[in-house]
Amino acid sequence: MIKVAILGATGYTALELLKLLSRHPQAEVVAVTSRENTDPICIVHPSLTGLYSIRCENLKPSELAERGVDAVFSCLPHTATAAVAPELLALGMKVVDFGADYRLNDAAVFNKWYNVTHPDPERLPLTPYGLPELFREKIRGANLVANPGCYPTSAILPLAPLLKGGFIAPDDVIIDSKSGVSGAGRKPSLKNLYPECNEAISAYGIGTHRHTPEIEEVLSTASGADVKVIFTPHLTPMDRGILTTTYSRPLKDASQQDVLDYLRDFYKDEPFVQVVDAAPSTKDVIHTNRCHLTARVVGGRLLTISVIDNLIKGAAGAAVQNFNIIFGLEETTALI
């Protein structure tokens, strides 16, 4: 059994991770950490009742090592993972970071968008971006993987192939995303209060959301072009799920069917990406690790519509997928 620890286990992504790992035949959760909380994890997350008896603890890397931890899933806030990752790695643990600390290559870009100084800048360019559909080989054998953001996953999966294939212009990409409220985390604030979010949809972080440079950098890496996007996230009254609608300028005289055929071929061997004909609903993929996506050619634009579960394919499911790859396990273990 691979001994697993989860850092920052009181939030929603950790909850989903714990649910997935309870079905994982090769993983054993031996530690869940929290700075303040010392309750049993099934009190913190009542839906884990009967699945886990372990308590939250405030553990240092050395204590995790003493416990024989092989792999760490970090759900800590940004910069907190980069503050402990070097020690965890030095102690021989593999690390999957749910946060943004290692997603970008350039610490300067990170510092600008996150308005901090990155604690571990050297490691940024060396750390693979944990989207297996694009970077599986880099992930294999890595000790540290940067789990993608939820919005980026929903946008990169449809756009990267189209950019690689030269179907769309890299300098005129519009991304309009709609996310459930769990994406805002479990920390109480006015913005994620039930009566503020329910029966309401609103845009936020227009042109300023931190996932923008992540999307641009990964799409640029994947396509070799200098990709610029306009990204507008919307807070939608549902627990989970992201629907992303993109609008791009076509570079080829390709029909809608050509585009769908190309995307189907591109993802034909991927267990978690389904190219569909009908417009997908987030309901088709929530509580799964799948992405459903389709494309349309409308009025001289190429549109894509993609849906994922922000907590699974957009977080915990992708993390388990990366964990499976790192440890050479069947990639779909605990995910189907």
Added chain:
Amino acid sequence: MIKVAILGATGYTALELLKLLSRHPQAEVVAVTSRENTDPICIVHPSLTGLYSIRCENLKPSELAERGVDAVFSCLPHTATAAVAPELLALGMKVVDFGADYRLNDAAVFNKWYNVTHPDPERLPLTPYGLPELFREKIRGANLVANPGCYPTSAILPLAPLLKGGFIAPDDVIIDSKSGVSGAGRKPSLKNLYPECNEAISAYGIGTHRHTPEIEEVLSTASGADVKVIFTPHLTPMDRGILTTTYSRPLKDASQQDVLDYLRDFYKDEPFVQVVDAAPSTKDVIHTNRCHLTARVVGGRLLTISVIDNLIKGAAGAAVQNFNIIFGLEETTALI
């Protein structure tokens, strides 16, 4: 014009009150207070954009008097109103308290359930309970009125007539209520976070909710009997609305039709209580000051089902109704 001030204007009941008062031809809002907030009220509550330009201020009773305030609606937390009410009244202002401070007659009961010492105990037995359908005459000409709690309003309207009429036993009354999340207020906490409340229903305060003594005291006052109830509130995934289902032991051999006829006759002159035949939905009354209620005789029990909007008939609407009565205005002004 009657000059009105609202104390504690940043919450949901104050928002509903401001919406109602924007349609009131004889009321002018001249002050809205908050301890911390100094924003324009239409920034605090964007749905008031274009309706109010006034800002939040931290005002003392004397400052309200200087501004010529005639009537104060207090949406302050419990004991905070009782701490200022004496001064407001001494300065000649009428006060409608949204909170619990003056709902009970006995300060000892208040102190026990609210675990505090009441700042103004003498005034409790003298203050009318602001449910016009039962206590209109006491409210008329009062200087201070205790606006009812939302759950009590939903339970008292169907039960008080049945107790007065000797239809049901006072010692065996079960009240099962379901409320929208706005009832939990606008202060962020884990319990009213969107992802915690959405797609979820749960019971809380079972046998310990502070509305229990209020319901028992008012029903006892209204019926002359010593009424004991079991009250179970449930948090329901909707913004607003309360549905209350009650189960009582019949004392008369009355048919369902007899009971409905009696209730119809009891409320025949009430503009805001409708006795209906079909089982009502909260959707029939939200955004109105109305209560819809019906009764059923099932398996040797007399059931009632009643619905209100917790923020209007259960709070702001009742407050305006009381305001209209106190100032001798048409009782339905701004409420239809």
Added chain:
Amino acid sequence: MIKVAILGATGYTALELLKLLSRHPQAEVVAVTSRENTDPICIVHPSLTGLYSIRCENLKPSELAERGVDAVFSCLPHTATAAVAPELLALGMKVVDFGADYRLNDAAVFNKWYNVTHPDPERLPLTPYGLPELFREKIRGANLVANPGCYPTSAILPLAPLLKGGFIAPDDVIIDSKSGVSGAGRKPSLKNLYPECNEAISAYGIGTHRHTPEIEEVLSTASGADVKVIFTPHLTPMDRGILTTTYSRPLKDASQQDVLDYLRDFYKDEPFVQVVDAAPSTKDVIHTNRCHLTARVVGGRLLTISVIDNLIKGAAGAAVQNFNIIFGLEETTALI
């Protein structure tokens, strides 16, 4: 009193209209029609209990005339209004059509998009489009007004001024709209079933929605340019409200503040359009006749975000606004 009839009174837009008219001092509802239904309207719509005692009837234009009807609000399906409008007008009644029958100028375009033959083609070019903010003078004194579609209202209000002012290119406008489920009407079908819509967002009618030609024609008329748009509606899990995000190519070197100042000036005298600085939420405007809109300049694009209540400013409220203008009443009557 102006005697009013509502054709097709069993749906959601008719319900909102009836609520608004119950507060209208100069309007009296004397007839509500339905082909099948003969119930009292307060049984069809329980939230009208106590407000209306009138029953649904199946009435011919001549019968409406006999009843002295001055104004008809038609909530009939498309082509049904155009089948009766000529007779209603001949009998001297004013008509506000909630449907699409008279929104377009060109019957050929209508026939193509609605896949029918228009019953009254001559009247199309003569009928004003009932968006008072743009066509108030044409509406004044008209006998027939075409009430705008909900999506078009949300898109035209932010875009028309920018096109008129030459701020954006007419040939590269992307409109991404998110609507509550009431927009799908009250006829039961799998697509608007609760468990299909709840916890789900999906795009539909991509590039094929019938509001596309309406938006293009009205924006072209308003701006004098030949406007082409890409319009993608999304079904969002909420009862009501539309949020529309638009992406256009700027033609001027105008700052975000310039754009906001221009829009504020453009709408400075409009009671129902508020240009706001913060990103608006549908919650700020639902249950009102207001539109809140803002603009952003992001990555070489000009974005607008606008919110309305699809059933009020997008239907019943606009209809009452048009009714008020036609009859020379205060335009805001029953709407504030």
Added chain:
Amino acid sequence: MIKVAILGATGYTALELLKLLSRHPQAEVVAVTSRENTDPICIVHPSLTGLYSIRCENLKPSELAERGVDAVFSCLPHTATAAVAPELLALGMKVVDFGADYRLNDAAVFNKWYNVTHPDPERLPLTPYGLPELFREKIRGANLVANPGCYPTSAILPLAPLLKGGFIAPDDVIIDSKSGVSGAGRKPSLKNLYPECNEAISAYGIGTHRHTPEIEEVLSTASGADVKVIFTPHLTPMDRGILTTTYSRPLKDASQQDVLDYLRDFYKDEPFVQVVDAAPSTKDVIHTNRCHLTARVVGGRLLTISVIDNLIKGAAGAAVQNFNIIFGLEETTALI
């Protein structure tokens, strides 16, 4: 592999069953039936994309036998299963009926409540009620099992032990249940339309719901007493989940702790029943086969609060649990 067929595969309970069976190592779905629908099941239920390629067919029992079907899950409407069950059984197939056809012992009671004539009355008293926690031995080796109703499961699990243990009176049991909308099925009707259900809670079938005799009969069988209940279901704005609150008259002077200890001991070996201290939320158990329940002693009444997922423990999960028992498999297979 056990070859499985699902009759009536287009509804919500069949969807959940197909999801569960996709994880079942010993079950293979070889047929899914529908009277009208001939689409691939992943078109009928897009969330099954990638999991199943099978199409809906209209198959007779003999055709199922030719296909080598070992076990049939029937999701057909009431009386439809009883019309084919005899032939299915004669052909050697095991049958788990999701419907009510075989839940009651007495055909006369069935005929009265369902207002039909039961097609297979002799088999009623011989068919075990598929609630393993109470009737595991009867289920083992049975060829036909009646899967319990969702409301009955939520009410029987907390009440049966208390009745067996003599903790509560059998003649004074009040059951107040709150269910998500999926319980109303997938057939479009006004009552389960999104805008009718959302932001609304209502009671229905008060004293007339068909689960009433089922609850009474099973509780009587389990306890040996003649149990009478008052059952009030409420339609709650959520996809799934049932919370049931019961109010009974205690027969013993047992403390709350005594009751909780007794229930914990009663269910100590049950993998899917958890006795909890805190008031449970439906959110703790949705998407699982678990029931969480607790008890309270309040004002001379014994209360229980229990939560299940109506589609899993209340339908598809229980069916798989029964399937596992019938075929001698590990009972929790595909359910944890």
